Amino acid sequence: MSAFVTLDGVSHTYGGSDGMLAVEGLDIAVAKGEFAAVVGPSGCGKSTLMKLATGLQFPFKGTVTVAGQQVTQPVKIAGMAFQAPTLLPWRTTVENLLLPLEIVPPHRQRIRRNKAEYVARAEKLLASVGLGGFGGKFPWELSGGMQQRTSLCRALIHEPQLLMLDEPFGALDAFTREELWCVIRDLHAATGITVILVTHDLREAVFLADRVFVMSSRPGRIVVERRIELPRPRDLDVTYTTGFQDIVHELRGHIVKARQ
């Protein structure tokens, strides 16, 4: 079976062909429904990988394929969430969730007339991440963790096939972060969506992912690919087992090497 997201020998530079390479000879293949995590030193090209895979940037060498199609424009089947929740402060939580639906067809044409149906859908999604009843609040009335949950919902509302997460929990405190790990874990289990998660937290990567990819420092390449065989569903307790911590240690060794 061919992979759902493939980067094949991809090199990219910002600012013309004579610019410094951001990534070089990048190979990665993620299967449909798989949860992939990408870790690596800061500035190594993790965000660049995300942009290449979603068609926000185009490589000068190599090919990017998503859902069997070579990427030549923004992919339109992806939902994205970043470290900053970037919610619109003039919209309520529910209205923020409706934003993607105002852009993606066929909802784009339907949303005006079928507002109630879409609002119900948004509220249902909010309830599934523990934000039931908060739909009428404005973003600044929510805590950081709640804003990030909303941002996740916004990435999912149009039922994308691919979820791209770029250090989505980086700004949260440890407890909130672990709570959101479970939210993501359950969403992935329930929908079978393909997820690519960029993170600098190795425990996060090992807890959530089916496979962890370690990148070298700039220009980034994949130097190690590690399958995580821990059985699912995984409970937070698994993070305190020796098996788990051995994997984290092993990956940590690779990162230290990658930084040199």
Added chain:
Amino acid sequence: MNRRALIIRLSPWLFTIGLVVIWEAACWLFEIPVFFLPPPTAIAQAFVEFWRPIWRNSLFTLTTTMIGFGLAVGFGLLLGLVIGWSRTIYSGIYPLMIGFNAIPKVAVVPILVLWFGIGFVPAVLTAFLISFFPIVVNVATGLATIEPELEDVLKALGASKLDIMRKVGIPRTLPYFFGSLKISITLAFVGSVISESIASNYGIGNLMLQAQAQFQVPLIFAGLVALAVEGIVMYWAMAVLEARMTRWAQRSGFAQN
């Protein structure tokens, strides 16, 4: 508690009255000649005596200011949207704009007079020229400071540039736009008064110039007070408009620094 709030509310008035009283007292105490610094009572007298020309010329100044300001809003909004839309246009026009803004607008008045004669038109144009810059800059800034991540989120959904402008750019620019109106209207007022005092037969600027020629010092000061009142009223109107139009920005602390 309530008393404190009351005192804070009243304090602008108390300070104004206090200033007037001190001014009056100082004029009497130090026997300052009226042709040097007239006391408030003499200025008030000038108001009573010359209320007709003051009123007429105030209206004239107000009209030129508002027309110039209106042009600045329309043109500034348009140019700001264009500049904020495209990085190429932005980098092309911005240095030009900076250069243009650096020119003291007094220096432009003679050229305007050469083209349009004295009076109404150069006053309106000076008001326009001096006041459109802050609007352009603010509108362009509002558009240019969209979070890149948010743009990525929307582009990855297949959003067009127009979608991004409509859903994000323009709404988030409104606080910047309405914030710039306060600055802009004050500048428009400066522009029209400058032009009136150089090249016009109407307006408060011209009235003050004539009063100076005739050595009617209290009338000069009365003109000044009329200008102050007009300026405060226009500023206040724009501040109220801003507060009305951008409630969400004030509540969320958006773009406040």
